Amino acid sequence: MIAHLPILQVIIPLMAAPICLMLKRAQLVWLFSLIASGLAFAISILLLQQVMTSGVISYELGGWQAPWGIEYRIDKLNAFLLLIVSGISTVVLFAAQTSIEKEIPKNKHVYFYILYLLSLTGMLGIVATGDAFNVFVFLEISSLSAYALIAMGKNRQALWASYQYLIMGTIGATFILIGIGLIYQMTGTLNMYDLSQRLPEVAQTRTVFAAFAFVIVGVCLKLAMFPLHLWLPNAYAYAPSIVTAFFAATATKVAVYLLIRFTFSVFGLSFSFTTVPLQTLFMALGLIGIFAASTSAIYQRNVKHLFAYSSIAQIGYMIVGFSLSTVTGLTATLLHLFNHALMKGAIFLALAAVIYRVGNIELNNLRGLGRQMPLTMAAIVIGGLSLIGVPLTVGFVSKWYLLMALIEQGWWPVAVLILLGSMLAVVYVWRIVEAAYFKAPLDNSSPVKEAPMSFLIPIWTLIIANIYFGIDTRLSVQVAEAAAQSLFGVSL
Amino acid sequence: MLMDLFNHWVVITLMMSGLYIVIAHGNLIKKIVGLSVFQTSVFIFYISMAKVDGGTAPILADDIVQYSNPLPHVLILTAIVVGIATTALGLSLVVRIKEAYGSIEEESIQQQDNQQQDNNAHAKRKQEEEA
Amino acid sequence: MIDIILLTLLVVVAIAIIRMKDLFAVVMLLGIYGLLSASFFVAMDAVDVAFTEAAVGAGISTLLMLVVIAMTGRKEKTNRHKPLPALCIVLITGGLLIYGTFDMPHFGAADAPIHQHVAPRYINDSMAEVGVPNIVTSVLASYRAFDTFGEVVVIFTAGIGVLTLLSVARRKEDAEKISSINDSMHEQHLVIRIVAKMLIPFIFLFALYVQFHGDFGPGGGFQAGVIFAAAIILYAMLFGLNTARKVINQTFIQLIAAVGVLLYGSVGIVSLMNDGNFFNYNVLASDPIAGQHLGILLIEWGVGCTVASVMMIIFFSFAGRLELHQHNERVKNQESS
Known part of the structure; x- marks a missing residue:
């Protein structure tokens, strides 16, 4: 069965759906989904081990x-990404049963x-596949x-947010489809590796x-990169809390992966960064994104909105690292993918716990919660420190690498701006x-109790991971560095 | 030269009229119609690149030497299904939005949302003052 | 020549869609747009795609939109607020695409890269490797079976999504009240009902034909599923939703939708068990070609089941919602009078 791990990774959550x-009974379904997601997580660990020791695994579907x-x-x-997505999914799912109890009507559990499983399947499929059109199918x-x-959210705003996301997302996906069509027309192939071999011939x-532009714009729409981020804040803020925790930690990561995959592997480094002025463009957009979104975050009253804007800002950091097109820069981006998933997963899960107890998530509702829900609020604070980039948290590690990458290239002013953004x-x-x-x-607010264990366990698992990987950076840095190097070495 | 590209240009015009409807119109159903036009035009683009002059439908028969390319056909079959799936989901959102907001015009929905936000903010400020 | 005429017509329809304010007309035009593009696909030799587009673009999506308009009203508000920014975006995107066309292989050129690299194997060897005359079917169901699996999952996702958004848990007495009004409404169209009753078995038969004939001509699980669902939808429209609901149990069709996905997936899992890669049909039987045939037959059934049941789920969800709306309005009217 070991040889079939790549497909099992995707097919297990898919068939579970x-x-x-x-199964019909909600509790049973929850347990079953948790097992399916857990299995996917276990497989991703095995896959990562296998890839780190013996290199690229290719699996031909249908034997063709x-x-x-x-x-x-x-x-x-992608082994790294599979690990992030399935890991977060499993941890978040653990709290799902309690959280949706109050947010979603019983008959829809x-x-x-x-x-949820289908969404997980889609993301894993996008990451695992080596075929450009297959990306589109799983993206959908x-x-x-x-x-x-998202539309399952309690308020009517959730419907409107979901509709807007649907329009933007479909335009993005159609752009990607056009881009894939154009490169297919020029090369006659859809396989990513084959594309990378055949594209240089027609690169000029x-x-x-045009194909490159369409793919990039399409992916950036999905990525919510500034200035294409407008759908994200409301979608995150009004979705059921569990959904927010899951998406904030994974969905944009998958889009960043696609960006890296298409620019570095498919179109190739020399095309993406020499023929096209991607570096300056992305550096500028990344920086503007950091400042614009962080500033908006400051003025939000709804805490979910606040962290949604913060997510857009964090995407900016990833884009800046990516735009450097150096090994260190890309390592910083990949590290931040991993670290940001840990931070935002923890924070949004903690917010879910607050909503579970308080029912509302305006800044005012947080008053006094430091005493009433000490463990949950402590988690939000540690997650927040990690967002800022305080030493001993994961946030520090990725910011550190980003600064190193910038200084290595002599981009001092940008490094200063990054520090200001953290302020x-x-x-x-x-x-x-x-x-x-x-x-x-x-x-007029009645005192509330600490969140139940079904929240505290996953929240603190992620928080401990936040601190552990902030101190012992060997594992994450090693994998991120190896992945970055492999992208710069031979293509794919 | 121009005649060879003419087909492509017409198809691009079609795509862009779809995209225009999506962006410019405020009616939610019209937007979904626009998406449909946009996607269908992309399908036309894919299918026209599969055509080979003098070719026939890719169903094997004895006396035929030239077939059109089957691969784009397969891709578009999948894409059509994706398209109807998106349309169905989008339309069900429209139904729910109509029920919740009483309107399917972007402007009016946005207005109601902003108003609600303002009201909330107002109530909050009062609360704070009292506290 | 015919393709230029069709394209011109498409442009005319597209412009009409932009300009029309009456949503009913817009939806009808969209149906025409679908039908015209289906005709264009025939001119481009894409018969399978044409079949699907005609069923989906001109059929199902038009129907759904009409149901929605019945709930939301058919007038678009006249103020178009932002034509200028939209025009800018469209011009830039379109300009970029036109810029891209200058280095494109010419329309219909046989020496274009897409006809040279991957496709020749499908055309030359699929008969020996898969053993099905319709190349589209062999690519769809065997070479790229995983894409098609993804497609089935997309449809399944849409079905579940629509269910979460639109399914209504209603009280029993309400349901009875609604249905009593409903049944009386359908007694008038006697001729249509009798004709339809005679037609429906033939539509089922046609669906089965399309299901099995996909190997040899245009058709396959997806088209068959849509046609099958169309017959049920026709029945529901003429005999009332409640009668249709009695014939077709809602929980049952949800089950069938899931079974379709599982059937498709288990073909892959069985090939895993037989030491083949996922969806490697060669290992399903002692003879590879027989295995391919078996595999394709089974997955086409999976596609057919899921598509037919999801189409029904979607229709019943929308129509059920419409029924509820009409009922509520009637109650409101009664109260006010």
């Missing part, structure tokens, strides 16, 4: 040789788990389930340039600390 429909059939191609980069699986999941054509994070994290610890609770 329709089986859930037959690529490029005629579809190929799964697992290298260090089974559908919720099915859509993850997007469609995402629209439905106007068609390939803005201090401001919005402080607003939460202030509300939770230094303000008396509102008179």
Whole structure:
């Protein structure tokens, strides 16, 4: 079975989804989904080990040789991503049962788990595949389930946010489809590895340039990169809390992966960064994104909104690292992918716990919670410190690598700007600390209890990971560095 | 030269009219119609690149030497299904939005949302003052 | 020549869609747009795609939109707020695409890269490797079976998504009240009902034909599923939702939708068990070609099941919602009078 791990990675959550429909009882379905997601996580660990020791794994679906059939191609980069996505999914799912109890009507719980599994399947499929069109298909699986999941939010704004996301997401996916069509037209192949071999021959054509532009814009729409981020804040803020925790930690990561995959592996380093002025463009957009989104975050009253804007800002850091097109820069981006997933997973899960107890998530509702829900609020604070980049947290590690990468290239002013951007994070994290610890609770609010264990366990698992990987950086740095190097070495 | 590219240009015009509807129109159903037009035009683009002059449908028969390319056909079959899936989901969102907001015009929905936010903010400020 | 005429017509329809304010007309035009593009696909030799587009673009999506318009009203508000930025975006995107066309292989050129690299193997060897005359079917169901699996999952996802958004848990007495009004409404169209009753078995038969004939001509699980669902939808429209609901149990079709996905997937899992890669049909039987045939037959059934049941789920969800709306309005009217 070891040889079939790449496909099992995707097929296990996929097959689990329709089986859930037959199980009917919500509790059973939850347990079953948790097992499926856990299995996917275990497989991703095995895959990562296998890739780190013995290199790229290629799996030919249907037994048809690529490029005629579809190929799964697992290298260090996507093994790393598979680990992040399935890991976060499992941890978040652990808290799902308690959280949706109060946020989603009972008769829809089974559908919720099915859509959750499908969304997970979609993301894993996007990451694992080595075929450009297959990316589109799985992108749509993850997007469609995402629209439905977001629309399950309690308020009517969730519907509107989901609709807007659907429009933007479909435009993005169609752009990607156009881009894939154009490169297919120039090369005659859809296999990513084959594309990377055949594209240099036609790299100077106007068609390939247009294809590149369409793919990049499409991916950036999904990525919510500034200025294409408008759909994200409301979608995150009004979705059910569990959905927010899951997506904030994984969905944008998958989009970043696609960006890296297409620029570095498919179109190739020399095309993406020499023929096209991607470096300056992305550096500028990344920086503007950091400042614009962090500033907006400061002015938000809804804490979910606040952290949604912070997510857009964090994407900016990843984009800056990516735009350097150096090994260190890319390592920083990959590290930040991993670290940001840990931080935002923990923070949004903690917010879910607050919503579970308090019912609302305006800044005012946090008043006095520092005493009433000490463990949950402590988790938000540690997560916030990590967002700022305080030493001993994972946030410090990725910022450190980003600064090193910038200084290595002599981009001093940008390094200073990055530090200034972190100061803005201090401001919005402080607003939460202030509300939770230094303000008396509102008179009319009734005291609440600490969150139940089903929240605290996953939250603190992620927080401990936040601290552990902030101190012992060997594992994450080693994998990220190896993945970055492999992208710069031979293509794919 | 121009005649050879003419087909492509018409198809691009079609795609862009779809995209235009999505962006410029405020009616939610019209937007979904726009998406449909946009996607269908992309399908036309794919299918026209599969055509080979003098070719026939890719179903094997004895006396035929030239077939059109089957691969784009397969891709578009998949894409059509994806398209209808998106349309169905989008439309069900529209139904729910109509029920929740009483309108399917972007402007009016946005207005209601902003108003609600303002009201909330107002209530909050009062609360704070009292506290 | 015919393709230029069709393209021109498409442009005319697209412009009409932009300009029309009456959503009913817009939806009808969209149906025409689908039908015209289906005709264009025939001119481009893509018969399978044409079949699907006609069923989906001109059929199902038009129907769904009509149901929605019945709930939301058919007038688009006249103020178009932002034509200028939209025009800018469209011009830039379109300009970029046109810029891209200058280095494109010419329309219909046989020496274009796509006809040289991957496709020749499908055309030359699929008969020996898969043993099915319709090349589209062999690529779809065997070479790229995983894409098609993804497609089935997309449809399944949409079905579940629509269910979460639209399914209504209603009280029993309400349901009875609604249905009593509903049944009386359908007694008038006697001729249509009798004709339809005679037609429906033939539509089922046609669906089965399309299901099995996909190996040899245009058709396959997806088209068959849509046609099958169309017959049920026709029945529901003429005899009332409740009668249709009695014939077709809602939980049952949800189950079938799941079974379709599972059937498709288990073909892959069985090939795993037989030491083949996922979806390697060669290992399903002692003879590779027989294995391919078996594999394709089974997955086409999986596609057919899921597509037919999801189409029904979607239709019943929308129509059920419409019924509820009409009922509520009637109650409101009664109260006010």
